[in-house]
Amino acid sequence: MLPIRDHNPATRTPYVTYALIGANVLIYLLMLPASDSETALMRLYYQWGLVADWVTQGQHLTGLFTHMFVHGGFMHLAGNMLFLWIFGDNLEDEMGHAGFLLFYLASGLGAAALQIVATPASMVPMVGASGAIAGVMGGYLLLYPRARVDVLVFFFFFIHVFAVPAWLMLAVWFALQLFNGASIAAAGIAGDGGVAYWAHAGGFVVGLMLVLPLWLRRGGPLFWSRTHGHPPHPEARYRLVRSHIPTVRRRRRR
Numbered sequence: 194m195l196p197i198r199d200h201n202p203a204t205r206t207p208y209v210t211y212a213l214i215g216a217n218v219l220i221y222l223l224m225l226p227a228s229d230s231e232t233a234l235m236r237l238y239y240q241w242g243l244v245a246d247w248v249t250q251g252q253h254l255t256g257l258f259t260h261m262f263v264h265g266g267f268m269h270l271a272g273n274m275l276f277l278w279i280f281g282d283n284l285e286d287e288m289g290h291a292g293f294l295l296f297y298l299a300s301g302l303g304a305a306a307l308q309i310v311a312t313p314a315s316m317v318p319m320v321g322a323s324g325a326i327a328g329v330m331g332g333y334l335l336l337y338p339r340a341r342v343d344v345l346v347f348f349f350f351f352i353h354v355f356a357v358p359a360w361l362m363l364a365v366w367f368a369l370q371l372f373n374g375a376s377i378a379a380a381g382i383a384g385d386g387g388v389a390y391w392a393h394a395g396g397f398v399v400g401l402m403l404v405l406p407l408w409l410r411r412g413g414p415l416f417w418s419r420t421h422g423h424p425p426h427p428e429a430r431y432r433l434v435r436s437h438i439p440t441v442r443r444r445r446r447r
Contacts, residue, residue: 200341200428207282242318263320300328307395324392328400339422370394
């Protein structure tokens with residue numbers, strides 16, 4: 194179940210969201226030459242990623258920030274930037290440009306903190322913007338629980354796009370992070386399973402908590418009662434456009 198867009202248009206240009214996407218893409222491109230050498234690539238991950246064991250010893254603290262802009266591959270980058278593009282513009286709309294940037298970085302730090310608590314002795318470098326973007330998703334859930342999100346569902350040969358409320362898509366995503374994190378911990382491999390699920394869950398909770406004051410200033414439950422959980426403005430509507438490519442019918446043999 195992959196989100197591809199929401200029906201919640203922003204009212205102003207999300208410059209910070211675009212800048213964050215641009216920075217992540219640029220850093221990925223700068224790291225591409227090192228991808229030919231596993232040794233060189235791992236050296237970069239240790240240099241710019243977050244190593245829990247080092248942080249607990251008060252070393253390499255810059256990794257708390259720099260890990261948010263380093264990714265482990267094209268699909269890792271593409272997935273994160275897709276989520277940021279879908280959900281980031283609306284929070285930037287509500288918080289303002291500077292407020293959203295501070296919120297994004299704080300969510301990333303909160304995500305890193307929970308991952309360190311869960312795996313304090315891990316020497317595996319954590320990279321990626323997933324924790325910070327999880328915070329964006331948590332904040333989005335609080336402000337727009339019933340905003341419609343188009344998700345691409347694929348199961349073997351079944352592929353279809355469905356519009357679902359944001360709370361459903363985000364709740365399923367959050368539940369999967371908790372389940373996978375608990376499963377890895379139960380298997381005794383801590384945070385070395387390849388995905389920092391606790392960072393995802395931590396970022397989500399931190400983001401929700403950081404947006405709570407904004408939600409209360411908007412009226413809290415009264416805000417929801419006015420909007421019924423939908424965005425406080427008309428939603429975007431999408432329609433399918435018929436292709437200009439002519440249809441070629443199959444001829445039957447006589």
